[in-house]
Amino acid sequence: EIVLTQSPGTLSLSPGERATLSCRASQSVTSSSLAWYQQKPGQAPRLLIYGASSRATGIPDRFSGSGSGTDFTLSISRLEPEDFAVYYCQQYGGSPLTFGGGTKVEIK
């Protein structure tokens, strides 16, 4: 099983600042099968990034993903008020699918 470790656990930033979230895998993720999701309180998760770096439909270009192998990054170039939420990475290269523990981006 591939274990995903997200860091930091909490990121305190102000609107307009840049956010950089990390997701590290315990072994190489097949074919960059890595996704990022955003979840707000009381809502279902929303797909942001798939294939490590491709934005999902309707996702603003301030969100970007990068990385390969075992190290992946989600960047938000300039935080908007609606971006404060919890973010999860997921690998889907094979079974079992696994999620990271999440990073909470909160308003400083």
Added chain:
Amino acid sequence: QVQLVESGGGVVQPGGSLRLSCAASGFTFSSYAMFWVRQAPGKGLEWVALIRYNGNDKYYADSVKGRFTISRDNSKNTLYLQMNSLRPEDTAVYYCVKTSTSGWSGDYWGQGTLVTVSS
């Protein structure tokens, strides 16, 4: 537009059973793998099970293997999760998820249904 509507959640005693359903619309259901994800109160996301588009292959998390069964009826555009021998640690919101065209990421999620296992 894609819609996934879960139902069947509720309160059940330890050792009991529940069957969750997910009614899908707005896409060709029979062309996509589907999966279930759960989220315990205040916790992160946990993948539960996945079924391929034609139902021929099914995969389970170790935590539910042998107790839960994923299935689908492509004629009814419906995904199911049969949950037996339920434990308090199965208490969670259960989400139905459609896979994308680019692998097993989840591009559409239902609103979730709450399962509470308690005596």
